Amino acid sequence: MLFNSLDFLIFFPIVIGIYYLIPQKIRMYWLLAASYYFYMCWNAKYVLLLLFSTTVTYVSGLLIEKCAGGAREEKRQRQKKLCVAASFFLNLSVPFVFKYLDFGIESLNVILNRLHIALHAPEFDLLLPVGISFYTFQALGYTMDVYRGEIGAEKNFFRYALFVSFFPQLVAGPIERSQNLLRQLDKPSKLTFASLRDGCLLMLWGYFLKVVLADRIAVFVDTVYGDFETYTGVYLIVATLLFAVQIYCDFSGYSVIAMGAAEILGIRLMENFEAPYLAASVAEFWRRWHISLSGWFRDYLYIPLGGNRRGRLRKYGNLLITFGVSGLWHGADWSYVIWGLLNGAYQIIGDVLMPVKKKAAAFLEIKADSLSHRCLRSAVTFFLVDLAWVFFRADTAVSALRIIKRMVTAKNHWVWFDGSLYQCGLNQKNFTLMLWGILLLFAADICKYKKIKIREIVAKQDNWAQLLTMAAAVFIILLFGMWGAGYDAANFIYFQF
Amino acid sequence: MKKRAIKIFWAGMTVFLFAAGLWFMTKLLNPGQAYTKNKEFLEDGELYDILFLGNSHMTNAVYPMELWHDYGMASYNLAGYGNQIPTTYWMMEYALTSSHPQLVVMDCAHLKVEEKVQTKELLHAQIDCLPLNQEKWRMLGDLIEDPKERLEFVWDFAVYHDRWWDLGQDDFEKEINLEKGAKIEADVAKPLGLAQRPAQTALFTSTGTEYLRRIIEECQSRDIELLLVYLPYSASEEEWQEALCAEQMAKEYGVPYLNFLDLSVVDLSIDSYDPHEHLNGSGGRKVTAYLGAYLDQHYELADHRGEAAYSGWDEDYRRYTDYKLQLASSLEALDKYLMMLADPAFDCCVYINGEANVWGLEETYLPLVANLSGGRAERLEEASVSGEDYFLVLDRQKGQLYECVGEESLQTECSFGQARYEAGEDGARTLYLQDGEENYLHVTPQGGEAAVQIVVIDRETGNIVDSKRFDSRLAICTD
Numbered sequence: 001m002l003f004n005s006l007d008f009l010i011f012f013p014i015v016i017g018i019y020y021l022i023p024q025k026i027r028m029y030w031l032l033a034a035s036y037y038f039y040m041c042w043n044a045k046y047v048l049l050l051l052f053s054t055t056v057t058y059v060s061g062l063l064i065e066k067c068a069g070g071a072r073e074e075k076r077q078r079q080k081k082l083c084v085a086a087s088f089f090l091n092l093s094v095p096f097v098f099k100y101l102d103f104g105i106e107s108l109n110v111i112l113n114r115l116h117i118a119l120h121a122p123e124f125d126l127l128l129p130v131g132i133s134f135y136t137f138q139a140l141g142y143t144m145d146v147y148r149g150e151i152g153a154e155k156n157f158f159r160y161a162l163f164v165s166f167f168p169q170l171v172a173g174p175i176e177r178s179q180n181l182l183r184q185l186d187k188p189s190k191l192t193f194a195s196l197r198d199g200c201l202l203m204l205w206g207y208f209l210k211v212v213l214a215d216r217i218a219v220f221v222d223t224v225y226g227d228f229e230t231y232t233g234v235y236l237i238v239a240t241l242l243f244a245v246q247i248y249c250d251f252s253g254y255s256v257i258a259m260g261a262a263e264i265l266g267i268r269l270m271e272n273f274e275a276p277y278l279a280a281s282v283a284e285f286w287r288r289w290h291i292s293l294s295g296w297f298r299d300y301l302y303i304p305l306g307g308n309r310r311g312r313l314r315k316y317g318n319l320l321i322t323f324g325v326s327g328l329w330h331g332a333d334w335s336y337v338i339w340g341l342l343n344g345a346y347q348i349i350g351d352v353l354m355p356v357k358k359k360a361a362a363f364l365e366i367k368a369d370s371l372s373h374r375c376l377r378s379a380v381t382f383f384l385v386d387l388a389w390v391f392f393r394a395d396t397a398v399s400a401l402r403i404i405k406r407m408v409t410a411k412n413h414w415v416w417f418d419g420s421l422y423q424c425g426l427n428q429k430n431f432t433l434m435l436w437g438i439l440l441l442f443a444a445d446i447c448k449y450k451k452i453k454i455r456e457i458v459a460k461q462d463n464w465a466q467l468l469t470m471a472a473a474v475f476i477i478l479l480f481g482m483w484g485a486g487y488d489a490a491n492f493i494y495f496q497f
Numbered sequence: 498m499k500k501r502a503i504k505i506f507w508a509g510m511t512v513f514l515f516a517a518g519l520w521f522m523t524k525l526l527n528p529g530q531a532y533t534k535n536k537e538f539l540e541d542g543e544l545y546d547i548l549f550l551g552n553s554h555m556t557n558a559v560y561p562m563e564l565w566h567d568y569g570m571a572s573y574n575l576a577g578y579g580n581q582i583p584t585t586y587w588m589m590e591y592a593l594t595s596s597h598p599q600l601v602v603m604d605c606a607h608l609k610v611e612e613k614v615q616t617k618e619l620l621h622a623q624i625d626c627l628p629l630n631q632e633k634w635r636m637l638g639d640l641i642e643d644p645k646e647r648l649e650f651v652w653d654f655a656v657y658h659d660r661w662w663d664l665g666q667d668d669f670e671k672e673i674n675l676e677k678g679a680k681i682e683a684d685v686a687k688p689l690g691l692a693q694r695p696a697q698t699a700l701f702t703s704t705g706t707e708y709l710r711r712i713i714e715e716c717q718s719r720d721i722e723l724l725l726v727y728l729p730y731s732a733s734e735e736e737w738q739e740a741l742c743a744e745q746m747a748k749e750y751g752v753p754y755l756n757f758l759d760l761s762v763v764d765l766s767i768d769s770y771d772p773h774e775h776l777n778g779s780g781g782r783k784v785t786a787y788l789g790a791y792l793d794q795h796y797e798l799a800d801h802r803g804e805a806a807y808s809g810w811d812e813d814y815r816r817y818t819d820y821k822l823q824l825a826s827s828l829e830a831l832d833k834y835l836m837m838l839a840d841p842a843f844d845c846c847v848y849i850n851g852e853a854n855v856w857g858l859e860e861t862y863l864p865l866v867a868n869l870s871g872g873r874a875e876r877l878e879e880a881s882v883s884g885e886d887y888f889l890v891l892d893r894q895k896g897q898l899y900e901c902v903g904e905e906s907l908q909t910e911c912s913f914g915q916a917r918y919e920a921g922e923d924g925a926r927t928l929y930l931q932d933g934e935e936n937y938l939h940v941t942p943q944g945g946e947a948a949v950q951i952v953v954i955d956r957e958t959g960n961i962v963d964s965k966r967f968d969s970r971l972a973i974c975t976d
Contacts, residue, residue, distance in 0.1 A: 470511075471511045483655075
């Protein structure tokens with residue numbers, strides 16, 4: 001069930017209505033049932049995988065906690081580690097089979113072929129369970145938190161099951177921390193006008209990002225990337241620039257809708273994006289982009305690997321491992337791995353060049369805190385991140401290289417001016433609307449960057465102004481959104497991960 | 498308490514404003530084909546004695562306003578582009594909720610088709626204007642398999658919100674169909690040609706036949722007379738089978754049937770709008786004239802002319818005639834213009850320059866000039882063979898036709914006033930009408946630029962309503 005589908009627009013009000021009508025004691029069970037139904041709408045059988053992951057991490061949590069008492073410290077640690085390892089192994093075996101097995105076999109076949117070995121391992125072509133990477137990571141985060149003693153093991157299986165399957169963030173995040181979500185599931189806030197308003201505003205903003213911007217931009221990007229042999233040079237440059245906005249709107253749109261839906265249910269989810277394209281370095285970008293995942297990798301992979309505590313070389317190695325795995329998390333293809341490694345490499349190069357940059361800035365008398373310098377750094381960061389997105393968007397790594405080559409070598413600068421850009425799926429009016437939308441997003445991100453909360457500004461207005469703002473937002477989304485008949489609601493890009 | 502009441506008030510206002518805005522935009526964004534075509538019927542379905550049903554064949558072939566003018570018959574063409582017979586069945590069912598016709602005339606084209614709906618877009622164009630009621634709900638339930646897809650027919654904003662960028666004057670000032678649901682097409686195409694009548698008739702069953710039976714049975718159960726027709730077009734051998742199957746079914750139910758493929762009512766070489774399926778204005782007028790005479794002869798249909806309930810229809814006819822003239826005037830190609838003038842509403846004078854190579858295009862233009870007079874222009878061929886000038890005056894009011902060839906002159910009293918055509922030996926040609934001093938022909942002794950010159954007179958008012966000259970090479974209007 002997509003957030004921008006009619007099913008969800010019927011499902012969600014029913015869930016809220018019943019949620020607030022029934023006694024608080026049983027609300028959790030209602031949410032759990034709704035969450036499982038939400039997941040089963042996509043593929044009923046795969047709910048077993050969700051249940052498997054839930055059971056494994058629930059039991060491992062209890063076992064880890066049990067290991068905390070009784071035996072000797074060394075033995076306890078060994079037992080706890082064993083539980084964590086078992087939980088990781090069992091949990092990761094599911095995405096391994098469904099997501100990475102074919103990729104591994106395919107890669108093996110390529111190697112065997114190169115070595116002229118006449119063996120061909122069969123591929124399984126399994127349907128990828130929606131959101132598997134998200135709920136697996138959330139559940140594993142819980143295991144780690146219990147192991148580290150940051151949270152006690154959850155005794156109530158149903159509450160824990162709801163933590164793993166909470167439908168607003170089940171299939172595309174944010175990947176919530178157990179400390180934050182489990183606690184709230186225990187005692188969700190009551191419905192207030194403020195939470196309803198805030199939730200609705202968030203959802204509307206999310207829908208705007210998704211159906212007005214992301215899906216509109218997708219038309220252009222898909223046209224150009226779908227035929228990059230024809231659409232070269234400027235077309236590819238524009239499409240690549242727009243893809244950066246598309247994936248941001250798509251993913252952050254989904255996250256914001258999830259936050260809004262949860263807010264209405266009295267649950268506050270974490271911010272997943274903090275104006276990432278205003279970041280002044282790639283490292284800062286990753287502190288602002290998909291924060292819940294970046295934080296997960298930082299806390300459960302990068303730091304356990306040693307982080308930056310074991311020397312510079314080890315730090316760089318850890319960065320590359322973390323970003324390589326992050327790439328693999330996003331997709332079972334070498335192009336994703338390259339995308340991840342590229343982002344890791346940017347940070348390493350940035351770190352290595354830091355003294356040089358500082359000296360150059362001092363020599364050229366560039367003020368590090370000036371707006372112009374800040375803008376320049378943001379522009380460079382955007383350029384680097386966007387270049388890496390080419391690997392993310394292209395079908396294969398080879399295609400990505402060819403796209404970059406065609407971007408640079410093709411000479412068709414007149415395309416900027418002669419209206420050809422309006423022939424790529426979006427006519428002039430749609431293209432203009434898209435640009436206005438991007439401008440609005442930019443303004444909203446600047447507000448976010450400056451810690452100006454637009455929702456609070458709306459909240460300070462009279463009731464009529466608040467209501468009219470929401471009504472106008474709905475109207476704009478309905479009118480300008482890419483939805484409805486003839487429009488095959490494109491899956492949110494992040495569903496495939 | 499007061500605070501709460503104010504909150505509720507503002508919430509109510511917001512919902513109201515939102516709903517009003519949405520309602521306005523829903524109306525505005527709908528391109529309005531359906532609204533334009535069937536609005537009149539939906540406003541007062543009780544007025545109509547005859548309903549014409551079918552698909553585009555019927556839409557382009559039968560003109561209710563002509564039947565009104567000629568016989569005082571009150572009819573409406575409810576056929577729709579792309580309608581398959583199941584769609585037609587449901588249109589009839591819907592129409593019968595507000596109308597009680599004496600006769601239904603149903604075209605049986607597409608009888609073999611299994612699909613209930615050709616495309617969703619075409620169905621939108623047909624039913625968007627139908628207010629939602631139980632019948633429309635049943636219609637959607639039957640025609641659209643996926644319940645989710647039905648919603649777009651209940652609230653068509655789901656389809657049309659995407660066309661905000663396409664809004665224009667037409668959307669703010671939606672025009673109403675002046676043809677009582679019909680559509681005159683103004684083009685002339687070379688037809689594919691009508692296949693031979695098959696020797697064997699194979700009765701088949703299909704979704705189309707199933708619904709045709711339902712239409713017949715529904716009409717019989719409601720005591721509505723039904724006339725089945727198969728309208729003329731370049732039917733293939735397979736399509737002939739549909740016509741013959743419909744004939745068998747009509748016999749089976751004892752329903753009258755007219756197979757126009759068997760009748761020489763139209764000349765497809767000049768009466769086709771496109772190569773395969775549709776009639777143009779000339780073809781439509783012929784079918785309408787034939788059908789009008791048939792209905793007049795075989796059914797006791799009331800002549801409503803002069804009745805108070807139909808007081809606006811004469812004005813409707815006037816507007817309809819103006820519309821036809823406007824349509825003809827907008828055409829720049831000689832063949833289309835000639836086709837449109839083959840209309841009893843207009844008289845005309847036609848001059849053809851013998852030196853112009855229009856005579857070299859006999860196959861295209863001469864049949865159309867002959868068609869103007871209903872095949873009575875006897876000297877056309879003579880002029881064509883000799884390569885001399887040709888002049889024709891068509892006075893339909895009097896049923897008269899005057900022709901001049903070469904240097905012959907003419908002076909005659911027509912229903913629209915005097916017509917004086919002078920052909921000088923020096924090659925100059927003049928035409929004066931209604932005792933006026935304006936020369937309508939531009940042919941000097943040095944010759945004229947135009948190959949064909951035409952003056953059009955409104956038969957009802959006698960006013961000269963249009964005058965056009967056509968280029969000698971491309972037969973394109975040079976005015």
